[in-house]
Amino acid sequence: MLEIADLEVAFETRMGHVKVVSDFSLSVARGECVGIVGESGAGKTQALLAVMGLLPRGARVSGSARLQGEELLGRGAGALDEFRGARIAMIFQDPLTALTPHMRVGDQIAEVLVRHRRLSWSAGRERALELLRAVHIADAERRLRQYPHELSGGMRQRVMIAMALACEPDVLIADEPTTALDVTVQAQILALLAELKRTRGMSLVLVTHDLGVIAGLADRVAVMYAGRLVEQGTARAVLKAPRHPYTRALLDSMPRLDVPSSEPLRAIRGQPPDPRALPAGCAFHPRCDLAADLCRSARPRLRPTGDGMVACHRPLGAAAGEEGPTS
């Protein structure tokens, strides 16, 4: 459905050419949910903004992103507008800032339909009403005529989802859809996304830094660090038996209910690197407990391992001799 290959995103800044995403490749099948995980600044959002053509003017993008075989990168804004909202849609992190403040919620949903399906505004509003019901917003007739600030955070996110669904896109990209919501609402939104994925066979790309969200929803997981993929695999495999030390460290850093609260949290020491000054060799080595000389000098490439891929010279769980240093 969606095939991203060798995506690279860089920005021209006063300090020169800064790469924020490198060698990013991902494929998403129909009806599959792929989660992209990583710390803030890992480049997850930039990669997907590049696919949607939403990067600012100073961005340099190379590589390929194909939606059902059709190339998205390099198209002009006008041509890309045919895809955006209709075949590939995106929902953003903060629904309050992502919804237009002075437009009624129903009109914002209707606008997508008027634009892509050539409906009249009244027909668009009727369809918007159906969509509001589909995302389980109570009292939909009244909500239709309200403004974003009159709705709660969870309802606003549902409105955004309704907007994204309006034209039944093939792929829905969700950029941290629950980060701005409290936990109970988070669960509802995730349940909604799961239901939509199931009933509509829609592909979902879920970007988040929250592993719990991934565990509940994703079929496959890709882990990003410093702009690169470091691990990929089925959700079960990656979460239960991660191969990359970074993934392991991420999982270990999650607070757990079954561990006494007197135990200190296991944070990953150090900070994510500045994309302008990446460490030599493996970008993770300054924070890695397993770093060896090879890690400091040669950058590991993504190699297949079992069902997934990992980019590490000393992946976890490797039997002796099974995988030598990658270069």
Next chain:
Amino acid sequence: MSEVATPIESGLWTDVWQRLRRRRSVHAAAGVLALLVFLAWIGPALSPHAYDALDWERMGAPPQLEAAHWLGTDRLGRDLFVRTLHALRLSLLIGLLAALVSVLIGITWGAVAGYFGGRVDAVMMRTVDVLYSLPYVFIVIVLASLFERGSLAALFLAIGAVGWLTMARIVRGQTLALRRREFIEAAIACGAGSGSILVRHVVPNVIGPVVVYATLTVPQMILFESFLSFLGLGVQEPLASLGSLINDGAREMESAPWLLVFPAGVLMLLLVSFSVLGDGLRDALDPRAE
């Protein structure tokens, strides 16, 4: 989900309207304006005189009740009450029309420049800068020599040439601030083209400062027009605008002060009401001014 009380539906304008209504100064200004408009409309019908009728027996007469010259007459014997109201009508018309045109041009120019940025913005705003810096009197004199006296076309050209400039700058600034907001990005992500985004997402959001400035533009236009009339480009005899009446009255100030006082008073009332209204609107639109 049940609620104790149904919240009042509130849009931007409902809030603004309520805030406007709370201020007494706005009430007063609105009342004065309404009265002036009403007088301009039907006032002349109250008087038996026509605005260009000469009363040979009472030339330069002070305000009096006999012969129904309530505000007096001018040097040629024309009734001041009727002339002032006619002038009010003309000034209002010119002011509102000119303000409307400059708002429309200014919004379009500014929004396009601010939204597209880059070279488009540079070219458009440099044009504004150049027009801004042209000596206005120069333009007026050129126009006055090209057109016949009293040509309304020339008048509107002169006013139109500069009226929209500041509006364009304001709208451009607002649009620039808005351009990188998330909801614009989200609208693009939904496939909306630049035209729709400008019309539905940008302009309604910048309309606040625009309305305020538009309200303050009307008195500006009226003053403009009086300046132009003085230079020979505006309305000519026997038509009168408030500006031309004031100019005539200023000349007769010592011998017939009423010729100055009444038109000037009306103009002052008009300008102050618009300003108070504009002020009230600005405060009403600022959500933090509570």
